Amino acid sequence: MNERDKGMAIELSSLSFGYGERLLFEGFNLDVAAGEFLGVIGPNGAGKSTLLKLMAGLLKPGQGSVRIHERELRTIGRTELARTVGVVLQENPFAFDYTVADVVMMGRNPYLGRFARPGRQDRQIAASALEFVDALFLSDERINAISAGERQRVVLARALAQEPKILLLDEATSHLDIAHQQMIARILVELNRQGRTIVLLSHDLNLAALYCSRILLLDKGRAAACDVPERVVTAELIRSVYGLEPIVTRHPETGRPQVMLPVATGSRG
Amino acid sequence: MRRRLLPGWAGLVLLFVFAAALSLALGPGGLAGTNSSAVMNLRLLRLALGIVAGGVLAVVGASLQGLLQNPLADPFTLGVASGAALGASLTVVLGRVSGAFAPVGGFAGALVTMLLVYALARVRGRVTVTALVLVGVIMSFLFSSLVMLVMILGRRTLGEAVYMMMGHLGTVFTGTTAWLFGAAALLAVIGCGWLFSLSRSLDIMSSGEEAAETLGVDTQRVTRTVFVLSSALVGMTVSFTGAISFIGLVVPHLVRMLFGPAHRRVIPGSFLAGAGILLLSDVLARNIVPGGLPLSIVTALVGVPFFIYLLRSRL
Amino acid sequence: MRLTRFVLTIAAVMVAGCQKQPAANPGLRVVSLVPSVTEIIYAVGAGKALVGNTNQCDFPEAAKCVYKVGDFMSPDLERIVALRPGLVLLTLPVHRQLLDKLTEMRIAVYVSRPADIKAVFHEIDTLSRLLGRKASGESLVADLQRRLDSVPVSSDTPRVYVEISGTPLMTAGGGTFINELLSRAGGRNVFASSVQEYPVVDPEAVLEADPEVILLLHPDMSASDVAGRVGWGNISAVRQRRVYDRMDEDLLFRPGPRIVDGVVLLASFLHPGH
Numbered sequence: 001m002n003e004r005d006k007g008m009a010i011e012l013s014s015l016s017f018g019y020g021e022r023l024l025f026e027g028f029n030l031d032v033a034a035g036e037f038l039g040v041i042g043p044n045g046a047g048k049s050t051l052l053k054l055m056a057g058l059l060k061p062g063q064g065s066v067r068i069h070e071r072e073l074r075t076i077g078r079t080e081l082a083r084t085v086g087v088v089l090q091e092n093p094f095a096f097d098y099t100v101a102d103v104v105m106m107g108r109n110p111y112l113g114r115f116a117r118p119g120r121q122d123r124q125i126a127a128s129a130l131e132f133v134d135a136l137f138l139s140d141e142r143i144n145a146i147s148a149g150e151r152q153r154v155v156l157a158r159a160l161a162q163e164p165k166i167l168l169l170d171e172a173t174s175h176l177d178i179a180h181q182q183m184i185a186r187i188l189v190e191l192n193r194q195g196r197t198i199v200l201l202s203h204d205l206n207l208a209a210l211y212c213s214r215i216l217l218l219d220k221g222r223a224a225a226c227d228v229p230e231r232v233v234t235a236e237l238i239r240s241v242y243g244l245e246p247i248v249t250r251h252p253e254t255g256r257p258q259v260m261l262p263v264a265t266g267s268r269g
Numbered sequence: 270m271r272r273r274l275l276p277g278w279a280g281l282v283l284l285f286v287f288a289a290a291l292s293l294a295l296g297p298g299g300l301a302g303t304n305s306s307a308v309m310n311l312r313l314l315r316l317a318l319g320i321v322a323g324g325v326l327a328v329v330g331a332s333l334q335g336l337l338q339n340p341l342a343d344p345f346t347l348g349v350a351s352g353a354a355l356g357a358s359l360t361v362v363l364g365r366v367s368g369a370f371a372p373v374g375g376f377a378g379a380l381v382t383m384l385l386v387y388a389l390a391r392v393r394g395r396v397t398v399t400a401l402v403l404v405g406v407i408m409s410f411l412f413s414s415l416v417m418l419v420m421i422l423g424r425r426t427l428g429e430a431v432y433m434m435m436g437h438l439g440t441v442f443t444g445t446t447a448w449l450f451g452a453a454a455l456l457a458v459i460g461c462g463w464l465f466s467l468s469r470s471l472d473i474m475s476s477g478e479e480a481a482e483t484l485g486v487d488t489q490r491v492t493r494t495v496f497v498l499s500s501a502l503v504g505m506t507v508s509f510t511g512a513i514s515f516i517g518l519v520v521p522h523l524v525r526m527l528f529g530p531a532h533r534r535v536i537p538g539s540f541l542a543g544a545g546i547l548l549l550s551d552v553l554a555r556n557i558v559p560g561g562l563p564l565s566i567v568t569a570l571v572g573v574p575f576f577i578y579l580l581r582s583r584l
Numbered sequence: 585m586r587l588t589r590f591v592l593t594i595a596a597v598m599v600a601g602c603q604k605q606p607a608a609n610p611g612l613r614v615v616s617l618v619p620s621v622t623e624i625i626y627a628v629g630a631g632k633a634l635v636g637n638t639n640q641c642d643f644p645e646a647a648k649c650v651y652k653v654g655d656f657m658s659p660d661l662e663r664i665v666a667l668r669p670g671l672v673l674l675t676l677p678v679h680r681q682l683l684d685k686l687t688e689m690r691i692a693v694y695v696s697r698p699a700d701i702k703a704v705f706h707e708i709d710t711l712s713r714l715l716g717r718k719a720s721g722e723s724l725v726a727d728l729q730r731r732l733d734s735v736p737v738s739s740d741t742p743r744v745y746v747e748i749s750g751t752p753l754m755t756a757g758g759g760t761f762i763n764e765l766l767s768r769a770g771g772r773n774v775f776a777s778s779v780q781e782y783p784v785v786d787p788e789a790v791l792e793a794d795p796e797v798i799l800l801l802h803p804d805m806s807a808s809d810v811a812g813r814v815g816w817g818n819i820s821a822v823r824q825r826r827v828y829d830r831m832d833e834d835l836l837f838r839p840g841p842r843i844v845d846g847v848v849l850l851a852s853f854l855h856p857g858h
Binding site: 296312314440442563 | 788812813817
C-alpha cells in the first residue's frame, strides 16, 4: 500500500517552542506519514519528550502549527483527539490501587459520556486490548502490585483501548528485561502492520534501527537526520551527535544497522 | 464482585443510623431530653449539622485526594479552611453585626481565599495541581496565624480560637442562621452530587494529569470545578463548625479499603461514613467530659483505632 | 517605631489636656503591665509613681496619659527597661517570659494574681505599702469591704448563666472571679461545678439548667439575639426577659478596686428593686 495515498498522520510546520527564555525548537519541521513507524532517538536533553508532548497536544507551540491527519491540532476537540491519538508516557504513577481492568477501562473514556457507564462493547474492547499485550490474566490484579514490565504492557493496553490510529510512545522499553523488550517490539510491529502510525522515542538505538521504517535523530532541538535507519545510524552521524566512536554492524537477519560500543579504556581519551 | 460490596454498604448504613440514633438520644439532658421539643429541636439541628459537616468533609477529602494524586490530601490542604476561620473571626471581632453572622463571614473568607489561591497558582494561564497544593499550604499557614492574631487583638480568650481551629458541633442557631444553614445544607448536597458526577474524571486524573489529558479529560476544567466546589463546601462547613480535622483525611481511606478506589463508590461511601463517624465522635465528645472535648481530639481518637483495625484485617 | 512613639506621646498629651505629674516618691519608678493593678495604684493615690503602663490601662482617665510600653499581652521589654523602673508589676501566665528576663536583669518585680476578692483586698494592701501609701490602702480596703457587706442578701438566689462567648458557647466555671462575684451578688452560677475555668458548653446543657438570669459578657450578641436562639424560647430567663447585655465588662473581669462595683452591678440585675 502506497503510504502517500493515506496522507500525513502528523505534520509539524515551523514549530517553535521553548521552556522559558531559551528556545528549544526553532522553525522545526517534521512529517510523519500515515502508517509509518518512526523512531526518535537522540541524547538526553535533545528534546525527544518535548517533541512527543507537542505532537500529543500536551504542550502548545509558541509558533508554528501541528496537524493531525491534516487538521490543525488546535481545532480538534479533546474527545476526538483522544480517540485518534494514544499516548504512552514514560512515567505512570498510580496514586491509588486500581485494578488492571479498571486502568485499561480508563482508555475507553473518550467514548463514554459524562454519566455513561462502560457497556458490554467497552468491556470487550478493553479485554481484547489486554489480550493483545498478553496481560489478560492480570485483569484483577492491583496496578501497583505487578511488575514494571507488566505495568508497561497494561499502560499500552490502556492506550490501545482508545482505538487510536496514531500511537505515541515515550520509552516503551527502558525498564524492561530483554524478553519483555522483545515482546513490546513484537506488539508494536503488529500494531504497525495493522495500519497504525507509531512514533517511538527510544534510548535504544538498536531497537529503533531494527524495527522503525524511519528514524529521526534529534540533537538539541534540531533534526540531525531524518531518514531510513541505514542512512541515520551511521558512524559519522553518531559521532557528531553523541561524541562517541561506534562500531556499526549489520543485523544478520535483516541487514539493519546495529551499533556496538567500543571498549572503554578507562583513561580519558 | 458486587456481592462482596454489599456487606460494606450495609455496614456503613448501619453505622450511620446507629450514630444518628445515639446523637438524638444522648446529650446533657439524657434520654429524658427526648421528651422536650425544645431539646429535640436542638438535637435535630445538631444532627443535621453533623451529617452535613461529616459528609462534606469526607467527600471533599476524597475528591481532593483524587485530584491532587495524593493520599495525604485533606479538605484543608488548599488553605480554604483557614481562610474561612479568618473570615469568621474577623466578622466576630470587627463586625458591629451580631456574632450570629459569623458563618457569612466565614463563607466570604473561604471564597476570598479560594480566588487568591487560584490566582496565585496560575502560571501562563494554566493551573497545575502541584502549584495549587504549594500555594494552598502556604496560605493555610498564613491565615492560621492571622486567625490567632485577630483573636489576640480582639481580646478573645485563646480558648475560643482553639475551639474554632479544632471544630465543634455546638453552634447555636437563631432563626436566621437556621435558615442560612438550611440553604447551606441544600447547597452542600448539590455540591457533593456534582463532585460525584466527576467520578470518572477523578479516577483518571489520579493517575497523572498528562495521562488524563491524553485520555480526553479536560483537566483544567476538572481542576477548576473540583477546586471551586471544595472551597465552597469546606468554607460553608467550617464557618458553622470550625475546622474538624481527621474526617476528610482518613474516612476516604477507610472507604477505599472497603470498596476499592473508584470514586463513584468512594464519594457516596465517604459521605455516609464521614457523617456516621463524626456523629459518633460528637456523642463521645459531649458525654465523656462535662464541658465537652474539642471535636478534633475525639475524631482522631475514634478514627485511628478503627483505621488500624481495618488496615490490619486486610494485611 | 519612632514615629509611632512620637504620635502616641502627642496623642496621649492631647487627650484630656493632661500633664505628667511629678513623682510623689521620687525614688520609686513604677511600671504597671496589668490594667487592674494600674487602677489600684491610682486608687491608693500613688499615680505619680507610675511611669509606664499598657495600652489596655484605661482607667482612670489619668492612666491614659501615662507612657505606654505596649499591649497587655505583649509589652515591649526595651521600653520597660528604658524607663529605668524600680518596680515592674505584672501577672502570670501572660508575662512569663518577661518575668524571667526582668529577673535576669535584676529588676524588682511584683506578680499580681489574685484568685478571689479577698486576695484583691490583700493585694491593695501589699501594693499600697510597697508604694508608701499604706494609710490610703487601708482605708480603701475598709471602704470596699463596707460596700461589699452592704450588698443586700436576698433569700432567693436565682440561677444564672454567664456567657463569655457565643461561638462556641463558653461560660465561666467555679474557680473564676466572675463566679465569686455572682455568689456575692446573691446568684448561683449554673456551671459552677465545672472543673475547667472557661468551659465550652453544649447549648442543651443550658436548656437543662434553665437559668433565671442570663448575662452576656461579650459584645457579639445582644439580648434579643439570645432570645431568638432556636430552642431557647422556653428558658426562664428568656421568658421573663431577664437577659442582660452590654455591661461594663471591666467591672467584672478586672481584679481591682472596682470589683465591688461589679458586685453591685450584678446585684442590680439579680435582684432588681433592692
